[in-house]
Amino acid sequence: MVLELQKPRPIWQIMFSTHHTDVGLLYLITSLAFMFMGGALALLLRVELFSPGVQLIADSMTYNRIFTVHGTTLIFLFILPSASAFGNYLVPIMVRYKDMAYPKLNAVAFWMIPPAGALIWLGFADFTWYAYPTYSVISAPGPAADMWIFGLKILGISSILGAINFVVTIMKCKHPDLPLSKMPLLAWSYLTSSLIILVAVPTFAAALLMLLTDRLGASGFFNPAMGGDPIAYQHLFWFTFHPEVYILVIPAIGFMYEIFPRFSRKPIFSHSSGVFAFTLLAIVGFSSWAHHMYASGMSFTEKTVFMVGTLAAVPASAMHVFNFLATMWGGRIKFATPIMWAVGGIALFFSAGAGGVVNAAMPLDFMSHDTYWVVGHFHLFVMGTILFGTVGFIYYFFPYVTGRMYNEVMGKVHFILSFIGTVLVFFTQHILGLFGMPRRIYDYPPIPEWVQMNIIISIGAFIIGIGMAIFLVNLIWSSAKGKPADMDDPFELGGKYYFPYQAKNPSH
Amino acid sequence: MKQKGIGKMSGHSNWPEWIYVAVVIALMCYVGAEAWNVERLIEHVPEDAKLITVTGQQWLWTFEHEDGTKEIGELHLEKGEAYRFEIHSKDVIHSFNIHEYTVLMDAVPGRVNHVWFSPNVAGEFDIQCREYCGLIHYNMRGTLFVEDKGA
Numbered sequence: 001m002v003l004e005l006q007k008p009r010p011i012w013q014i015m016f017s018t019h020h021t022d023v024g025l026l027y028l029i030t031s032l033a034f035m036f037m038g039g040a041l042a043l044l045l046r047v048e049l050f051s052p053g054v055q056l057i058a059d060s061m062t063y064n065r066i067f068t069v070h071g072t073t074l075i076f077l078f079i080l081p082s083a084s085a086f087g088n089y090l091v092p093i094m095v096r097y098k099d100m101a102y103p104k105l106n107a108v109a110f111w112m113i114p115p116a117g118a119l120i121w122l123g124f125a126d127f128t129w130y131a132y133p134t135y136s137v138i139s140a141p142g143p144a145a146d147m148w149i150f151g152l153k154i155l156g157i158s159s160i161l162g163a164i165n166f167v168v169t170i171m172k173c174k175h176p177d178l179p180l181s182k183m184p185l186l187a188w189s190y191l192t193s194s195l196i197i198l199v200a201v202p203t204f205a206a207a208l209l210m211l212l213t214d215r216l217g218a219s220g221f222f223n224p225a226m227g228g229d230p231i232a233y234q235h236l237f238w239f240t241f242h243p244e245v246y247i248l249v250i251p252a253i254g255f256m257y258e259i260f261p262r263f264s265r266k267p268i269f270s271h272s273s274g275v276f277a278f279t280l281l282a283i284v285g286f287s288s289w290a291h292h293m294y295a296s297g298m299s300f301t302e303k304t305v306f307m308v309g310t311l312a313a314v315p316a317s318a319m320h321v322f323n324f325l326a327t328m329w330g331g332r333i334k335f336a337t338p339i340m341w342a343v344g345g346i347a348l349f350f351s352a353g354a355g356g357v358v359n360a361a362m363p364l365d366f367m368s369h370d371t372y373w374v375v376g377h378f379h380l381f382v383m384g385t386i387l388f389g390t391v392g393f394i395y396y397f398f399p400y401v402t403g404r405m406y407n408e409v410m411g412k413v414h415f416i417l418s419f420i421g422t423v424l425v426f427f428t429q430h431i432l433g434l435f436g437m438p439r440r441i442y443d444y445p446p447i448p449e450w451v452q453m454n455i456i457i458s459i460g461a462f463i464i465g466i467g468m469a470i471f472l473v474n475l476i477w478s479s480a481k482g483k484p485a486d487m488d489d490p491f492e493l494g495g496k497y498y499f500p501y502q503a504k505n506p507s508h
Numbered sequence: 509m510k511q512k513g514i515g516k517m518s519g520h521s522n523w524p525e526w527i528y529v530a531v532v533i534a535l536m537c538y539v540g541a542e543a544w545n546v547e548r549l550i551e552h553v554p555e556d557a558k559l560i561t562v563t564g565q566q567w568l569w570t571f572e573h574e575d576g577t578k579e580i581g582e583l584h585l586e587k588g589e590a591y592r593f594e595i596h597s598k599d600v601i602h603s604f605n606i607h608e609y610t611v612l613m614d615a616v617p618g619r620v621n622h623v624w625f626s627p628n629v630a631g632e633f634d635i636q637c638r639e640y641c642g643l644i645h646y647n648m649r650g651t652l653f654v655e656d657k658g659a
Contacts, residue, residue: 060643128640134617135600139566139642224618230601231616273525295603296614297621300551304544311536318532322525357536361543363550366612370603370638436607438638441646445634 018103023110024088025401028394030113031081032475035387037121038073039468041066046461049454052446060442064126065144067440071129072148075248076155077117079382082390083251084110084162086397087190091166094187096175101168105161112158116151123147128440130237133222133230137214149212156205163194163201185274189254192282193247199286200247204240207233231296238289246285249381250278252389253320256342259392260324263339264331265493269323277319284312294365303362310360317353321346336491337411341392344419348384352377355430373433376426384422391418391471398475399490404482410474417467424460428453553624557592560585564595564602564615567644569635581650583635586657590626603639606652614639627654 014022044066047056057063088106092099100106125131125148127140136145170191174183183191211233213219220226222233261268268274287309294303324346333339355377358364368374391414398406432453437444444450486492560583561572571579585591595604597615605612606625613623635650 060646064640064643064645126642132601132640135640135642139600229618231619269520270522270525295612296616297619300547303547307543308540311540314536315529315532319525319529322528326520326525357539361539362547363543367607367610369612370605371607436605436634436636438605438636440640443646445649 018107020088020100027081027085034077041070046458050458063442065124097173109158109161116154119147119151163197166194185257186254189250192278193250200240200243207236238292242289243285252386255389255393259342260327264328266331269326277316280316338392338396340415345388352380371433372429376429379426399485402479405485406478414467414471421460421464554590557590562595565598567648569650584653592624595621602637605638608633
């Protein structure tokens with residue numbers, strides 16, 4: 001491994017580098033910065049919702065802008081780049097190649113993210129992260145909305161370029177001695193998620209262009225006043241963004257496939273079932289997009305088709321959970337910080353999946369659709385599964401990047417606070433949804449159950465916030481002053497267990 | 509464990525995984541079949557359902573009864589009758605929702621959507637918008653009054 005921060009180097013040398021570990025480091029730092037920024041916005045929202053009436057945010061427009069930028073930031077500027085970060089570090093090493101296939105393209109893909117982030121943050125649009133017409137066409141104030149569209153456009157190109165790079169690196173630059181079937185599961189996760197990006201994202205890129213010309217009044221694709229249909233946008237949008245869920249979650253599952261065997265001191269239970277489940281998820285991920293639109297006036301037949309397509313994704317996800325548990329079964333587990341995060345991630349992944357079955361079942365969806373149930377449901381995925389897997393992997397990877405150990409006690413406290421907070425916030429949001437509170441509302445009537453649950457949720461959010469503050473201190477302090485790590489075995493696991501990144505590589 | 513042993517680890521049985529996957533698939537088939545059946549029954553609109561035309565606009569609900577009476581923000585219905593809603597929107601997408609009765613249907617401009625229900629409990633119930641529609645979305649609320657027949 002290259003020790004990025006141990007060798008003192010001028011910052012511009014890292015910034016203008018095209019080496020895959022340097023680009024990976026840039027991705028990682030950028031994504032972490034956006035994670036803290038997006039999380040801070042969530043805390044503002046929770047202060048406002050603590051009780052009915054105005055608390056902190058003076059008007060509803062500001063509130064709407066904050067939740068839009070919160071969602072956009074955490075999905076596009078935190079989760080996607082953080083997956084690319086570790087992909088850049090590990091995919092070339094796992095396929096035993098000296099770098100990514102196209103190093104310059106790799107750097108270009110990264111450098112599209114800061115300007116896109118600037119457009120989104122300076123614009124501060126208000127039409128939520130899905131920008132449904134006709135609101136986004138006739139009603140959303142510019143230039144914020146147009147800046148958001150351009151920002152997303154740039155991010156879409158960036159992720160397509162990154163995906164091309166991963167696919168080519170894996171398919172064309174893989175060492176001839178390493179068959180695809182033996183490639184580590186983390187590399188498999190990047191192969192499958194990149195293939196999903198290549199199929200899914202261009203659709204949204206097209207929809208964004210149409211949205212922009214609609215806003216300019218030059219066309220009327222989604223504007224019924226000009227003969228268009230807003231439902232068409234919803235189809236284009238969800239054709240990209242339901243598979244996007246798998247783009248986001250598959251690398252996180254890949255991280256867990258690294259963590260579990262390592263800390264259980266036991267090989268993965270079944271490599272082939274992991275490969276099978278990744279591939280299956282990538283395919284069935286495309287059969288379920290319109291389950292987000294049951295209430296938009298779809299026919300009974302359409303709803304049935306998409307319900308079946310959605311339920312079909314469950315066995316594949318369940319296979320991953322089985323694989324994790326069977327890997328831990330009978331292992332000599334060392335409960336260091338990374339595996340604690342991964343175990344928490346499995347528990348929350350399972351809960352999120354169970355809630356998802358409820359959403360998929362047609363009659364029940366009419367209870368949960370667009371209520372806080374849905375907010376709780378997808379946050380259990382994006383925070384409970386993806387962020388937990390990613391943060392666990394950041395702890396796991398910390399010594400290999402900095403040459404120093406993070407503070408174990410702080411890492412465990414961070415986990416415990418985050419787990420308690422996540423359960424408090426997102427489980428309660430499920431129940432709040434069943435009591436009928438809609439999403440995306442700035443203020444609510446003083447219904448006693450709503451008020452009580454909102455107080456619980458806000459307290460939980462601040463518990464998560466404290467955990468994240470500890471995380472930030474741990475990252476900064478430990479990378480400068482932490483105790484030097486034993487690079488052969490930083491977690492004192494002993495023995496010769498499988499390290500994919502220790503495969504022979506002439507450049508490392 | 510040697511590095512080349514990855515993928516075909518010796519000494520474990522694959523049966524637990526097969527059984528587990530079969531159980532998950534069976535559960536999903538049950539959920540799917542049950543949901544299909546319930547939805548099929550729910551979507552069957554009674555012949556004698558009375559028509560209520562619902563119009564959503566930023567940021568209020570308008571209701572028109574079969575006899576032409578119009579109400580804004582309030583809807584008065586009789587207990588025990590069946591009602592069919594025809595949902596329109598004047599500007600952006602809204603979502604017509606009476607949570608206690610699980611009535612939910614988007615109001616999409618340029619389209620007409622339908623949903624029906626039959627109130628069986630008298631009282632006051634909240635009507636709200638469940639699709640983000642801009643500035644006052646949070647307060648696009650109304651009240652449903654279900655009254656006993658002849659009251």
